Amino acid sequence: MENTNGTTDINFILLGLFNHTQIHLFLFAMVLMIFIISLMGNALMIILIHMEPRLHTPMYFLLSQLSLMDMMLVSTIVPKMAANYLTDTKFISPMGCGAQIFLFVTLGGGECFLLAAMSYDRYVAICHPLRYPILMNQRLCLLMTAGSWLLGVLDGLLQAGATLSFPYCHSRKINHFFCEAPSLVRLACADTKIFEFFMYICCILMLLIPFTLILASYSLILAAVIHMQSVAARKKAFTTCSSHLAVVGLFFGTTTFIYMRPKSYHSVNHDKVVSGFYTILTPVLNPLIYAVRNKEVKGVLSRWMEKHFT
Template identity: 75%
Template sequence: MEIPTNSTGVDFILLGFFSHTQAHAYLFSVVLVIFTASLMGNTLMILLICRDSRLHTPMYFLLSQLSLMDMMLVSTIIPKMATNYLMSIRSISPVGCGSQIFLFLTLAGGECFLLAAMSYDRYVAICQPLRYHVLMSSKLCAHLTLGSWLLGAADGLMQAGTILSFPFCRSRAINHFFCEAPSLVRLACADTKVFEFFMYICCVLMLLIPLSLILASYSLILVAVLRMRSSAARKKAFATCSSHLAVVGLFYGAIMFIYMRPKSHQSGERDKVVSAFYTIFTPVLNPLIYSVRNKEVQEALRKWLQRL
């Protein structure tokens, strides 16, 4: 019979993503390169937006917050994963595990609402251009950003506190490379059906509601773009919105796969691969997508490099 324990002195064990083989060592090196590129790319995006006065608009302010969230997201997960791999240490304290859950859900949830705010900004810019400064004022932009952070933090605090209050059995081995809520729920000795229902409701609020707003915004944008007489204007509108849709598709697709499936359909190894998309790959793609397809960011980068 398994004896549950709630001792805060008992560490969890992260089984990790890599083993000590030559192939996995190569993949680990790739992850470190991606991590470095993500930090550099998002830092550069924030610096460009802060330094160039032409980028002091609601759209770029929201983009700077997205870069900040991505920087914090990769910094929450990859340094611990790298330390465990390099030092052959797999343990993580309950406090460290709870911190990872809280920070991850805060940043992931905040990014969901921030992407919805960015879609509203694009809707106003394309469908209501003459009223843009009224409908997307600096005050409203600040409120949307603050709301994204607060809603994400509330979700992270509730889920992290609830999960760590469960008793855990002798096996405290987490089949993941970081402490993610669904992975810990599998280890609990208590009946978690109520919490799983609560977590599903949170996912509906944090994922489906923002996604519905994004889809509604882009449906209206599509109608407005198709009515444009100028092919150049249509091309510019599609180019601007396609960047945002690419980010939304990558982020929402992976995170909904993890958090909105029944417990019986979850697989540890498959979940680790899918989780890598929104914790490792998406943060490095965001600055690339927005900079490569954005002439204003390219111009700001060119002028900054000329000054250097």
């Protein structure tokens, strides 16, 4: 399967995550179940936030955007992986591969900055509660959300366009279960060192800048909480922030493991497992974390279930 004219007329081959043994068939069924739960959980979170007037606040608007990004992310990866596994056809077109890279990078980058916006929202709510309506107004909330999407889209366009511009004239077997830029670039029959360097710098910036903002916000929050006189207020602040910190830890921990390690430490099998964690498992954990740790969400959910199922 060779071609010297670029990537326009021959498909790539995704080697996938599972083979057809019994244990892998069970794991595949688990992935499908997680995918369905993820879609339902995030969709329910969006519906609850949209329908409940008490949740029409910047915090929950940002949370609804996080749920939307998670829904789109898992839908970018799992359906194609499932279709290839069930039909035993591992092909993906260059256009489909480019679309996966674009959507994956867009949603991953956008989520980094959205989590930073959510940490700023918690900082204002806890450290400047009386000025919250001014410092975290609707206009600023929309601007931060639009900025998160825009920065993600720009990064996605750059990485997808640059990755598909290389000629792929030898093996087109991608040792992954979806098209990810680093896995695809390894197959290019051209010098990709400059692109890989800039891609590495771009990933560091997309992770480091939001993470620095999150760290600064929570350092200020921690200082404010320590000086709180009321035990109840301190407990409420910790409860509110713990959900967001859990999501931040899951997302940044796994993405840092993939993109910021030295190249010599990369293992293809380990990378696939970790990629599966943050593309399939993390989107289902986010709504569960917020639903379990947030009293307002639990209250709205219980009232909604009583109304529709009793």
